[in-house]
Amino acid sequence: MPSVTELREIYEEMVTARRYEKRLQEEYLEGKQPAFDISAGPIPGELHLAAGHEASAAGVCQHLRDADTVTAPHRPHHIAISKGVDLNRMTAEIFGRRTGLSKGKGGHMHLFDPDVNFACSGIIAQGCPPAVGAAMAAKKRNTDEVAVAFLGEGAIDQGGFFESLNLASVRNLPVVFVVEDNDWAISMPKERVTDVSNGAQRAEGHDMHGVRVDRDDAVAVYEAAAEAVGRARDGNGPTILEVQVHRRMGHFMGDAEGYRPDEDVEAAEMRDSVERLAADLRKHGVDDDELTAIRDRASARVEEAIEFAKEQPEPDPEEAYEDVFTNPPAGATGGED
Amino acid sequence: MSETPGEPVATERELTMSRAMVEAISSEMAADEEVFVMGEDVADYGGIFDSTQGLLEEFGRDRVMDVPISETGFIGAGVGAAQAGMRPIVELMFADFFGVAMDQIYNNMAKNTYMSGRSVSVPMVLTTAVGGTYNDAAQHSQTLYGTFAHLPGMKVVVPSNAYDAKGLMHNAIRDDDPVVFMFHKRLMGLGWMPAPEGPKTPVPEDDYTIPFGEADVKREGTDATVVTLGLHVHRAMEAADELVDEGIDTEVIDLRTLVPLDAETVLESVRKTGRLVVVDEDYRSYGVTGEIVARAAEDALADLEAVERVAMPDVPIPYARPLEEEVNPGVEDIAAAVRATR
Ligand SMILES: Cc1ncc(C[n+]2csc(CCOP(=O)(O)OP(=O)(O)O)c2C)c(N)n1
Numbered sequence: 001m002p003s004v005t006e007l008r009e010i011y012e013e014m015v016t017a018r019r020y021e022k023r024l025q026e027e028y029l030e031g032k033q034p035a036f037d038i039s040a041g042p043i044p045g046e047l048h049l050a051a052g053h054e055a056s057a058a059g060v061c062q063h064l065r066d067a068d069t070v071t072a073p074h075r076p077h078h079i080a081i082s083k084g085v086d087l088n089r090m091t092a093e094i095f096g097r098r099t100g101l102s103k104g105k106g107g108h109m110h111l112f113d114p115d116v117n118f119a120c121s122g123i124i125a126q127g128c129p130p131a132v133g134a135a136m137a138a139k140k141r142n143t144d145e146v147a148v149a150f151l152g153e154g155a156i157d158q159g160g161f162f163e164s165l166n167l168a169s170v171r172n173l174p175v176v177f178v179v180e181d182n183d184w185a186i187s188m189p190k191e192r193v194t195d196v197s198n199g200a201q202r203a204e205g206h207d208m209h210g211v212r213v214d215r216d217d218a219v220a221v222y223e224a225a226a227e228a229v230g231r232a233r234d235g236n237g238p239t240i241l242e243v244q245v246h247r248r249m250g251h252f253m254g255d256a257e258g259y260r261p262d263e264d265v266e267a268a269e270m271r272d273s274v275e276r277l278a279a280d281l282r283k284h285g286v287d288d289d290e291l292t293a294i295r296d297r298a299s300a301r302v303e304e305a306i307e308f309a310k311e312q313p314e315p316d317p318e319e320a321y322e323d324v325f326t327n328p329p330a331g332a333t334g335g336e337d
Numbered sequence: 338m339s340e341t342p343g344e345p346v347a348t349e350r351e352l353t354m355s356r357a358m359v360e361a362i363s364s365e366m367a368a369d370e371e372v373f374v375m376g377e378d379v380a381d382y383g384g385i386f387d388s389t390q391g392l393l394e395e396f397g398r399d400r401v402m403d404v405p406i407s408e409t410g411f412i413g414a415g416v417g418a419a420q421a422g423m424r425p426i427v428e429l430m431f432a433d434f435f436g437v438a439m440d441q442i443y444n445n446m447a448k449n450t451y452m453s454g455r456s457v458s459v460p461m462v463l464t465t466a467v468g469g470t471y472n473d474a475a476q477h478s479q480t481l482y483g484t485f486a487h488l489p490g491m492k493v494v495v496p497s498n499a500y501d502a503k504g505l506m507h508n509a510i511r512d513d514d515p516v517v518f519m520f521h522k523r524l525m526g527l528g529w530m531p532a533p534e535g536p537k538t539p540v541p542e543d544d545y546t547i548p549f550g551e552a553d554v555k556r557e558g559t560d561a562t563v564v565t566l567g568l569h570v571h572r573a574m575e576a577a578d579e580l581v582d583e584g585i586d587t588e589v590i591d592l593r594t595l596v597p598l599d600a601e602t603v604l605e606s607v608r609k610t611g612r613l614v615v616v617d618e619d620y621r622s623y624g625v626t627g628e629i630v631a632r633a634a635e636d637a638l639a640d641l642e643a644v645e646r647v648a649m650p651d652v653p654i655p656y657a658r659p660l661e662e663e664v665n666p667g668v669e670d671i672a673a674a675v676r677a678t679r
Binding site: 035036037038039044045046096097102104105106107109110121122123124125154155157158159160185186187188192193194254258259314315316317318319320321324 | 377378380381382385403404405406407408409410433434436437470471472473474475476477528529530531650651652653655656657658659660661662663664
């Protein structure tokens with residue numbers, strides 16, 4: 001059971017992430033009026049927001065340190081926030097600014113913060129093998145660091161995931177695969193693409209641990225993750241931890257969700273992990289004033305990040321040619337005309 | 338089948354490129370039970386880029402199949418079904434995702450015909466979305482034309498407008514070889530990604546085919562030849578219009594297919610103009626621009642007076658707007674390259 005202090009921290013991360021996504025949604029859609037044009041506005045390109053996924057990241061990352069590695073998928077913001085990624089520079093990156101985490105080169109699906117060993121990427125299950133590699137490095141160096149790969153329930157049908165499981169299992173590596181099950185992979189409901197409704201069951205075939213948290217509950221995630229991360233840290237091998245979460249928005253901004261029954265959208269809204277945790281906190285004697293104060297603090301932090309981002313300069317066009325190599329070769333590389 | 342011999346019936350009906358593609362698929366599915374579609378989000382969603390819009394309603398889930406996010410599995414399954422005599426149309430949502438499934442694409446789909454001494458054929462269409470211009474960054478913006486065209490055994494089709502897309506799609510489905518059908522997102526006519534003027538064209542209602550290996554001279558000119566494909570056909574046309582005011586008469590060639598390549602049309606034009614500009618949204622080195630220039634050098638060297646390439650520099654595609662605009666060849670870049678040949 002998390003301490004009340006920990007519960008407060010988890011709550012603050014979750015409301016920060018929820019607020020962040022709401023504000024990014026507003027910023028994204030502004031400038032895409034009256035007709036939605038994906039390349040217009042202050043944040044162009046695809047944007048995958050994670051409202052409804054917060055409990056998983058907050059519950060898991062509570063057990064992680066800066067030195068532990070996290071890889072995240074195309075829906076990364078809540079995980080980045082819980083891992084302690086610099087929110088100002090992350091936001092600047094999403095706004096395509098020069099002082100962003102990747103100088104505007106990466107964008108929202110390709111955020112890298114080596115200070116806290118966080119990275120995310122846009123191809124399905126792409127982060128699994130690198131997480132296994134980080135775990136391999138930790139083991140070779142005899143540290144007690146762990147690696148956590150986050151991915152969606154749709155992503156666990158990808159070959160790279162299965163190969164990672166086997167490799168992690170046979171080498172007994174300190175890695176946890178956290179599967180965020182929001183029931184949907186864009187327009188495809190889980191039952192259309194797999195007969196295995198409990199993704200953690202896939203651990204059995206790889207002789208590793210698997211556990212599913214069946215409710216969207218940060219406390220339950222915290223407890224399951226304590227065991228999974230603890231097991232990894234103690235040298236006792238990998239785990240699949242699947243968490244039921246909910247997609248409270250479209251797959252990406254602009255997704256009208258014509259394929260999704262209204263009841264499903266409503267159900268996702270009803271099962272609010274943030275509200276659930278607030279109720280838990282009240283039971284622990286945290287009163288509404290304090291909850292409000294936490295929410296205000298979270299909002300202020302989000303606002304500051306967005307303001308920071310908007311004040312930052314855009315990169316110069318010429319910067320497009322930089323950073324391809326760590327050691328830029330002396331000869332022509334084709335970047336020049 | 339309502340095949341019209343010769344020129345298709347003139348029509349005023351205009352379609353977006355996605356509607357034209359779907360019309361061809363639908364007609365082939367109606368005519369042949371062996372044709373089916375599979376891919377991620379091809380059923381209820383109708384394809385993220387509308388490439389299968391309406392097919393579920395028309396043909397049902399058995400023939401328009403959503404599949405797990407397992408590209409190696411379902412693209413390889415397409416190869417197997419094709420070898421078993423069916424005619425699968427398999428969608429790889431973005432060409433960028435080929436990485437997780439390339440073995441099935443280039444070691445099986447592309448090579449089985451040859452490796453079997455033609456005792457096996459793979460009549461499959463791999464449709465895939467390509468291209469940038471909307472800030473989707475390094476993993477969702479590539480065209481990879483050169484990569485697919487480089488590897489022997491696949492026909493590679495890149496339509497630039499609705500009329501061509503329909504005729505090329507009919508041909509692709511009927512072809513007994515694997516065809517990679519690369520459609521540019523910006524040309525599809527999506528409500529959320531406005532297309533330039535040009536890709537929406539009149540499209541005959543009847544079936545018609547456009548043979549592979551026939552480039553289209555979009556604009557005749559005597560001063561310079563611009564060879565290009567996909568989105569950049571439209572950018573080249575705009576550049577050519579602009580150059581008219583400067584007294585430069587530009588010929589614009591739309592390759593339409595990379596494999597087979599209609600080198601003859603390119604050579605003929607180069608023999609006339611003596612000046613060659615190749616424009617590509619793929620990376621500059623070891624790709625389409627180099628190939629076209631090499632063909633011209635091999636077979637029309639004496640006529641060549643100047644050569645320019647306009648392509649993506651060899652950098653991963655950056656996210657931020659000023660950076661992507663810098664690397665993706667624009668109308669001005671093309672016009673400048675044509676001027677530079679003078
Ligand atoms: C290899 C690959 N195939 C397809 C995609 C396109 N794609 C992006 S997100 C997504 C759905 C992912 O679903 P899930 O893993 O459940 O995560 P969610 O989006 O629901 O959070 C798909 C198919 C991709 N990025 N990479």
